[in-house]
Amino acid sequence: MTLRLHDTSARQIRDFVPLTAGCVSIYLCGATVQAAPHIGHIRSGLNFDIMRRWFTYRGYDVTFIRNVTDIDDKIIAKAAEQGRPWWSIGYENERAFNEGYDVLGCLPPTYEPRATGHVPEMIEMMRGLIERGHAYESDGNVYFDVRSLPGYLKLSNQELDDLRQPSGEGETGKRDQRDFAMWKAAKPGEPSWETPWGRGRPGWHLECSAMAHKYLGSAFDIHGGGIDLVFPHHENEIAQAEAYGDTFANYWVHNGWVTMSGEKMSKSLGNSVLVSEMVKHWRPIVLRYYLGTPHYRSMIEYSEEALREAESAFARIEGFVQRVTEQAGDTVPPAAEVPAAFAEAMDEDLGVPQALAIVHTTVRQGNSALAADDKDAAVARLAEVRAMLGVLGLDPLDAHWAGEDSRGEDLHGVVDTLVRLVLDQRQGARARKDWAAADAIRDQLTRSGLVIEDSPAGPRWTLGAR
Secondary structure (H helix, E strand, O other): OOOEEEEOOOOEEEEOOOOOOOEEEEEEEEEEOOOOOEHHHHHHHHHHHHHHHHHHHOOOEEEEEEEEEOOOHHHHHHHHHHOOOHHHHHHHHHHHHHHHHHHOOOOOOOEOOEHHHHHHHHHHHHHHHHHOOOEEEEOOEEEEOHHHOOOOOOOOOOOHHHOOOOOOOOOOOOOOOOOEEEEEEOOOOOOOEOOOOOOEEEOHHHHHHHHHHHHHOOEEEEEEEEHHHHHHHHHHHHHHHHHHOOOEEEEEEEEOOEEEOOEEOOOOOOOOOEHHHHHHHOOHHHHHHHHHOOOOOOOEEOOHHHHHHHHHHHHHHHHHHHHHHHHHOOOOOOOOOOOHHHHHHHHEOOOHHHHHHHHHHHHHHHHHHHHOOOHHHHHHHHHHHHHHHHHHOOOOOOHHHHOHHHHOOHHHHHHHHHHHHHHHHHHHHHHOOOHHHHHHHHHHHHHOOEEEEEEOOEEEEEEOOO
């Protein structure tokens, strides 16, 4: 089956045809590092991590670029508020973002360029745009002339006459208020770089056009990002790149938000949930399940109840994997292909919810095989389940998740220690054949929301539905 993707520019799902056979080039707008990431930020990286994994499974050679915006108005404002160098703010939060991506199992990008490392490429692009009549300098600022490019606003489907272009402080000398800044003239005390038009710093949009050109060439397959970036950011990227002579992106893919009370999760609204705090209370693999299993274009309404449901659902999968692994012993299941229905779902615009339903169906089949003492069938289902979970980045036996406890699962580790102490008491009662005491301990744990299983390797606990 042909892999298909929803293309924002076409407003429909299109067959995916790569520019180069067997290869996929992806540019994802990454972090603006003025603060530590909340789960809404990381969702985008996670969604495109699943896309990348699926392309790789399908046999493509994937080049994945995810940029870092390490200079902008917000970073400069934060530095002034905190009395710190701007680069200190950026580097601290860049590390926080990378820790967030890593703790949730996102593969590292092929390249992760920073805006401040590509000023020469930006200067070259501005020079070309000025020569072609698409840009102009005024008061040390460089602006893009939006009226010079036919087709401007084709991504967001707006009318130029109705446009209200966001503008920043100090953007003086515009010929038209709808023109946008590619380069901002230096202000006292702010970071700046030398250009033919005076010292200044990059505008937000220019960096991505320049870096995509450098790392992926004049044309590439997929440009991704959050739906909130369609305008002005992605629209203005297209304008700069096409006016420069690039074909730019062949497909535009946008993910939905994580919302709270119906609003986009945002630091400015004070409703963000930091990844660093979330992983203290929830296993990272459960948080990945929660953020990664809804369809990438859907909105996720954050709630603890939804997280608990995700925890219970993943526990059913993980419990099956553990049970079969214990019973299989040294029997290593052969590498398996994903079931055809799973592949069909993923090929149709990365239909993870439909694909996940196949995972749960296969788990139920495997549990039935275990109940019937059909070890071979159970092992075969385990191989299929692990193949599917590998695509989703959720295989609990993967080496990445093997060290979860050492990556911040403090709360889970404490609970595990306490439950083990109680289970040891229960084992002692069983050894004494004090069945009443053993059953009482088990009943108390069950009332606490734990599921206790007696396995050949000893008692095991999991969280039940709460």
